[in-house]
Amino acid sequence: MHRLRGLLAPLTGAAVLAVAGSAAAAPVVVGAGPAGTTALSFDGKVAEAGRFFTFYGHLTGVRGWSDATVFAGTRRPSLARLTFVATTELQPGGRSPVGLRRFSVTSRGALRIFLQTEPGTTAGDPVSFTSASPVALADARLKALVIPVGPSGPAARAILTGALVIRQSTPFTINGVSYRLGAPGMRVRVAANGTGVVKDIYLPAAELSIAGRATVAR
Numbered sequence: 001m002h003r004l005r006g007l008l009a010p011l012t013g014a015a016v017l018a019v020a021g022s023a024a025a026a027p028v029v030v031g032a033g034p035a036g037t038t039a040l041s042f043d044g045k046v047a048e049a050g051r052f053f054t055f056y057g058h059l060t061g062v063r064g065w066s067d068a069t070v071f072a073g074t075r076r077p078s079l080a081r082l083t084f085v086a087t088t089e090l091q092p093g094g095r096s097p098v099g100l101r102r103f104s105v106t107s108r109g110a111l112r113i114f115l116q117t118e119p120g121t122t123a124g125d126p127v128s129f130t131s132a133s134p135v136a137l138a139d140a141r142l143k144a145l146v147i148p149v150g151p152s153g154p155a156a157r158a159i160l161t162g163a164l165v166i167r168q169s170t171p172f173t174i175n176g177v178s179y180r181l182g183a184p185g186m187r188v189r190v191a192a193n194g195t196g197v198v199k200d201i202y203l204p205a206a207e208l209s210i211a212g213r214a215t216v217a218r
Contacts, residue, residue: 027171027178030064032186035216039063039188042084043077043211045124046144046158046196050203053107055086055142056126061213062181069174072119079119081174082181083129086111086140104145111140111164113181115172136181137168142190146198146206154197158208162190163217187217 031039044057058080062070071079088109095105115133122128142162149155166186171178182188192212199205 025178027180028064029180029183031059031062031181032183033063033216037063037216038213039182039216040214041211042192042213043209044084045126046160046194046206046208046210047126048105048204048206050205051090053086053088053090053105053109053142054126055088055111055140056084056129057210058083058121058129059113060211072116078121078123080121081116081119082113082135083116083121083131084111084113085126085129086142088140088142102145102147104143106141106143108139108141111138112136113138115174133172135170135172136166138164138166140164140190144208146208148198149195154199155195156198156206156208157195158193158210160190160192160194160210160212164188164190164214188214189217190214 033039040059041061042057042059044055047054058077059082060070060077060080067075070081072081073079086109088107091106091108094107095103112134113136114131115135116131117133140162142160145159147157149157166182166184169180169182169184171180190212192210194208194210196206196208199207
């Protein structure tokens with residue numbers, strides 16, 4: 001019996017160390033929280049070309065992070081460590097007029113969030129917002145209300161709303177700390193606004209600059 005106790009003691013200690021090691025290695029979940037919590041803030045661009053839309057930009061705020069982690073250096077969007085790119089397609093019946101000279105568009109597609117190990121995006125170049133380190137994948141359903149500014153001319157403002165459902169979330173490391181952005185199944189509401197130009201009302205084609213936030217839905 002005494003010999004059994006002697007064997008159990010080191011085994012128990014090893015088990016405790018193994019559990020502690022696993023807990024220590026578990027990634028810190030950021031960009032998440034209770035329903036109603038602002039999980040992310042962002043800025044970016046929207047480019048429309050016919051039926052297709054490209055959304056790309058920077059995460060300028062992540063719940064659980066200070067600016068020192070969000071940005072690699074000064075608080076400039078181009079130095080954000082996390083960026084996003086989404087390509088969405090106009091849904092059937094997704095374009096409709098809303099009053100005089102206003103219209104709304106609804107599109108759907110995949111949104112990917114990337115870790116920039118060497119931050120430094122290039123304005124107007126969506127490819128520079130991607131990287132070899134994707135950290136999250138979400139289904140995106142987005143609706144934009146485009147409102148012309150003034151009685152004529154291409155200037156416009158836009159109100160963007162929508163929803164994201166995270167499908168994949170992959171752990172990643174910054175400064176030796178392991179993180180995970182949200183969790184699979186998490187739903188967030190997106191709200192943003194901005195200004196830009198409608199380049200072609202017939203194609204149609206437009207470019208907009210937006211800023212907004214994502215709020216946990218459930």
